[in-house]
Amino acid sequence: MLxxxxxxxxxxxxxxxxxxLPSPVEKSALNIPATVSDxxxxxxxxxxxxxxxxxxxxxxxxxxxVEINPSPFCQPDNPYEIATFVxxxxxxxxxxxxxxxxxEDFLTKTDDLDGDGDPDIIRIxxxxxxxxxxxxxGDYVFxxxxxxxxxxxxxxxxxxxxxxxxxxxxxxxxxxxxxRAPSPxxxxxxxxxxxxxxxxxxxxxxxxxxxxVDHPWRLKNGKxxxxxxxxxxxxxxxxxxxxxxxxxxxAGTMFYHCHVQTDKHLVMGLNGMFVVEENRPNNWVQTFNxxxxxxxxxxxxxKEAYDQEYDLHYQAIDKKLATIIQxxxxxxxxAKRMNRQYNMTEASENYFLLNGHSFxxxxxxxxxxxKPNQKIKLRIANAQRSAMAIHFHGHKxxxxxxxxxxxxxxxxxxxxxxxxxxxxxxxxxxxxENDGLHSFGPGVWLFHDHVETGITTDGMAPGGNISTxxxxxxxxxxxxxxIREEPVNRYFNKNYYAxxxxxxxxxxxxxxxxxxxxxxxxxxxxIMLGLISGLIAAILFFLVRQPSGNGDQE
Amino acid sequence: MKKLIxxxxxxxxxxxxxxxxHNGMTMDEKGMVMNSNPDTLPKDCKKISEDVHFTVHxxxxxxxxxxxxxxxxxxxxxxxxxxxxxKITFIxxxxxxxxxxxHGLPGYLYPKGMFHIELYGKGEKEGFFIVPSQPKTxxxxxxxxxxxxxxxxxxxxVAGGDQDLPSIPGLxxxxxxxxxxxxxxQASWAILVLSVLVGFAGPFFLLMRYKNSx
Numbered sequence: 001m002l003x004x005x006x007x008x009x010x011x012x013x014x015x016x017x018x019x020x021l022p023s024p025v026e027k028s029a030l031n032i033p034a035t036v037s038d039x040x041x042x043x044x045x046x047x048x049x050x051x052x053x054x055x056x057x058x059x060x061x062x063x064x065x066v067e068i069n070p071s072p073f074c075q076p077d078n079p080y081e082i083a084t085f086v087x088x089x090x091x092x093x094x095x096x097x098x099x100x101x102x103x104e105d106f107l108t109k110t111d112d113l114d115g116d117g118d119p120d121i122i123r124i125x126x127x128x129x130x131x132x133x134x135x136x137x138g139d140y141v142f143x144x145x146x147x148x149x150x151x152x153x154x155x156x157x158x159x160x161x162x163x164x165x166x167x168x169x170x171x172x173x174x175x176x177x178x179x180r181a182p183s184p185x186x187x188x189x190x191x192x193x194x195x196x197x198x199x200x201x202x203x204x205x206x207x208x209x210x211x212x213v214d215h216p217w218r219l220k221n222g223k224x225x226x227x228x229x230x231x232x233x234x235x236x237x238x239x240x241x242x243x244x245x246x247x248x249x250x251a252g253t254m255f256y257h258c259h260v261q262t263d264k265h266l267v268m269g270l271n272g273m274f275v276v277e278e279n280r281p282n283n284w285v286q287t288f289n290x291x292x293x294x295x296x297x298x299x300x301x302x303k304e305a306y307d308q309e310y311d312l313h314y315q316a317i318d319k320k321l322a323t324i325i326q327x328x329x330x331x332x333x334x335a336k337r338m339n340r341q342y343n344m345t346e347a348s349e350n351y352f353l354l355n356g357h358s359f360x361x362x363x364x365x366x367x368x369x370x371k372p373n374q375k376i377k378l379r380i381a382n383a384q385r386s387a388m389a390i391h392f393h394g395h396k397x398x399x400x401x402x403x404x405x406x407x408x409x410x411x412x413x414x415x416x417x418x419x420x421x422x423x424x425x426x427x428x429x430x431x432x433e434n435d436g437l438h439s440f441g442p443g444v445w446l447f448h449d450h451v452e453t454g455i456t457t458d459g460m461a462p463g464g465n466i467s468t469x470x471x472x473x474x475x476x477x478x479x480x481x482x483i484r485e486e487p488v489n490r491y492f493n494k495n496y497y498a499x500x501x502x503x504x505x506x507x508x509x510x511x512x513x514x515x516x517x518x519x520x521x522x523x524x525x526x527i528m529l530g531l532i533s534g535l536i537a538a539i540l541f542f543l544v545r546q547p548s549g550n551g552d553q554e
Numbered sequence: 555m556k557k558l559i560x561x562x563x564x565x566x567x568x569x570x571x572x573x574x575x576h577n578g579m580t581m582d583e584k585g586m587v588m589n590s591n592p593d594t595l596p597k598d599c600k601k602i603s604e605d606v607h608f609t610v611h612x613x614x615x616x617x618x619x620x621x622x623x624x625x626x627x628x629x630x631x632x633x634x635x636x637x638x639x640x641k642i643t644f645i646x647x648x649x650x651x652x653x654x655x656x657h658g659l660p661g662y663l664y665p666k667g668m669f670h671i672e673l674y675g676k677g678e679k680e681g682f683f684i685v686p687s688q689p690k691t692x693x694x695x696x697x698x699x700x701x702x703x704x705x706x707x708x709x710x711x712v713a714g715g716d717q718d719l720p721s722i723p724g725l726x727x728x729x730x731x732x733x734x735x736x737x738x739x740q741a742s743w744a745i746l747v748l749s750v751l752v753g754f755a756g757p758f759f760l761l762m763r764y765k766n767s768x
Contacts, residue, residue, distance in 0.1 A: 136728030330622030
């Protein structure tokens with residue numbers, strides 16, 4: 001009798017437990033929580049928009065006889081490196097070279113083969129550098145490279161051969177300016193004999209395939225030269241080197257990338273733009289444009305037709321792929337996880353980079369700075385997995401080349417959205433004549449991919465590849481666009497991209513559109529739940545101890 | 555004539571960059587040696603206690619004896635007396651850049667506390683440094699990204715050193731070790747079952763015997 005009563009009670013108690021069970025989210029009809037105040041947030045996450053490290057580099061220079069255009073950006077390229085990229089290490093003084101982080105054997109320019117006043121044998125050495133890689137020595141990445149505030153995906157890049165420390169400063173963990181995304185733009189002159197040596201400093205095999213650049217599949221010495229390890233020579237393994245040779249007969253904006261496990265290695269960042277400039281007399285071209293962006297020493301042919309030149313390199317990162325190299329140190333584990341466990345057909349793109357940065361860091365070095373009535377040559381490469389639709393606010397540009405090949409005049413259409421397939425390059429003529437067609441007048445005009453995923457950083461907007469066409473009068477002394485302070489403070493913030501800050505946390509609306517607070521725990525229900533659970537346990541214990549059928553045998 | 559002058563200029567400019575000494579650094583197209591110091595004593599040393607000579611090889615082949623590494627030096631630790639003068643002959647067996655970079659030396663003798671030999675490819679270079687008297691462990695590594703991480707790390711101990719640095723291949727544990735799969739097989743399952751039976755049976759029989767004896 002007692003037993004049956006207890007079992008009945010047990011059932012009732014179980015039902016009430018179900019009713020009392022706590023939940024992370026509860027409906028609240030009248031007791032509406034207040035807005036979380038800013039002071040309740042743990043850290044500000046604020047990042048200095050412009051560190052203004054090398055303000056003196058923004059001016060125009062003449063170094064080693066090389067004319068270097070002014071570069072008004074927050075992070076201008078080092079003019080001594082530009083001079084070395086133009087002349088080659090063999091034609092600059094030790095004083096100039098000491099102002100750079102370049103290795104003495106990384107670039108030589110010799111032999112004026114066609115007698116037109118510029119060197120035609122170009123020897124380049126490239127390394128493979130991992131950014132934001134794993135370290136067994138602690139919970140951090142090395143060398144650190146932020147694509148946006150607090151965002152450090154694992155990346156691989158080709159880099160010009162450097163020397164010395166990998167960090168920016170002694171005792172810093174931040175990569176110095178030559179070790180960055182994207183892989184640098186390589187520039188040669190049409191007809192140059194180019195020897196590019198890949199020195200594989202990485203722990204996986206790699207190659208370079210020169211996509212669209214005129215190069216022989218097999219060299220006269222019988223060596224394979226296409227960089228594809230399936231149809232040609234084996235990949236360049238760690239600690240090894242290989243020299244690729246070419247003498248491009250056609251000019252144009254081309255591409256290069258690693259062809260080992262291309263789906264992964266290209267997306268990890270082993271791709272860059274390769275520009276063949278038209279042959280002209282006395283045409284010393286800037287062999288590298290590290291970080292892409294403004295070309296501070298444009299070629300003779302570009303100067304004939306344009307006031308300025310910019311390289312715009314777009315890439316996208318899959319965070320699942322990028323974190324593989326940050327989760328293990330053993331190369332065998334990394335190889336297995338990347339090659340056989342990761343499945344690219346189930347992958348997505350999370351980070352969208354223009355010249356190695358996502359907004360707002362694109363404002364530091366990847367804007368297009370213009371003056372009225374200029375013609376600007378934009379070379380654009382889509383190194384993403386997905387197609388792009390580049391859109392310019394306030395401007396309609398004219399497309400002049402597809403994949404390095406000039407279009408007939410009738411085909412050079414003027415548009416404000418340009419579709420670019422993966423690996424495709426287009427050259428645009430951006431004019432800043434205020435005629436209501438080419439330009440709507442001065443401004444801080446955005447330009448970005450209009451496939452909307454591209455303007456996010458892992459889904460957080462505004463981010464991704466957003467940048468601006470900015471008229472020079474609208475730049476401040478540090479090269480940042482003159483915009484309201486409030487958005488600058490909001491977006492130069494690690495917490496914003498960590499999705500911790502409400503998007504419209506401003507003014508009167510801080511309270512109206514901030515984060516709703518949390519409900520208090522209902523302690524009455526909590527205590528009831530505890531008491532009932534204890535009672536259930538006691539009844540169960542009692543029932544188990546009593547042999548069935550008889551209540552009080554012992 | 556123009557061409558001739560051009561080649562002439564190229565030739566001379568090439569001469570100008572080979573083997574120059576600059577701020578404690580000698581560099582050429584093969585590599586560089588930074589802060590080599592064969593004669594200036596650290597403040598706390600009255601004289602050089604002994605001359606030692608280490609030949610250090612670097613390359614991916616030296617990582618073969620360590621599981622899960624890619625690059626290494628041929629040795630992972632060197633021990634010297636206080637106030638030793640150390641000559642390093644650094645040999646690179648790979649076709650890529652490697653460094654012998656040592657940190658933590660007194661900054662008044664070695665800018666940034668570093669002594670550094672770098673080789674841009676196969677080859678060798680040598681340099682000297684004199685260590686202070688106090689017991690200390692100095693980090694030796696190659697700082698090309700992922701070379702130290704993948705094994706090219708060692709330590710120099712003066713007077714027995716003051717610690718062991720982490721993640722030195724074959725010598726010390728990493729701070730953040732990797733995880734590996736465990737090879738569970740039929741035998742290991744059988745051993746587990748057997749252990750459970752033994753663990754049960756032993757006390758069971760003991761208890762039975764105790765009960766019976768009562």
